Amino acid sequence: QNGDEHRWIQIVKEAFGEFVSDWSAERFVERYASSPLFKEDGFFFIRHNKRYVATAFAWQDKLNSLEGHLHWLAVLPEYHRQGLGRALALRVLLYHKDHGKESVSLITEVYRHAALKLYKDIGFVCSAEET
Secondary structure (H helix, E strand, O other), rough: OOOOOHHHHHHHHHHHHHOOOOHHHHHHHHHHHHHOOOHHHHHEEEEEEEEEEEEEEEEOOOOOOOEEEEEEEOOOHOOOOOOHHHHHHHHHHHHOOOOOOOEOOOOOOOHHHHHHHHHHHHOOOOOOOOO
16 A cells, blocks of 8 residues: 555654664665565554554565565554554464465564564464574
8 A cells, every 4th residue: 555665664663763773665665565575465554543553564585485474563662562463463374374375484583572472372483593
């Protein structure tokens, strides 16, 4: 949808701060939205009182891959611990299932304890840890 890249960057910048300080809506379009791997129907937002407060999208590394990715799950800090991350994660998993993916992976940082707990709670298994 027109303007989604601006909604996405606003949420991601508030959620991740300095980690994405050099990102822009244009970079999102260049890196993701302009790729044939990007599917608009796999790009999700949660809106509360006309404000976009959370986002995530389904991704894959190769066309026709049997593995999907849960990518860039972000929730505005004031909306944490309300189940929005879980809802988006489950929606992306359902999207991948509906599109024939046999597995789904994701990447997160080890210090994101709430995210790690969520991912484990919905069935992800930690496969590697960087130190």
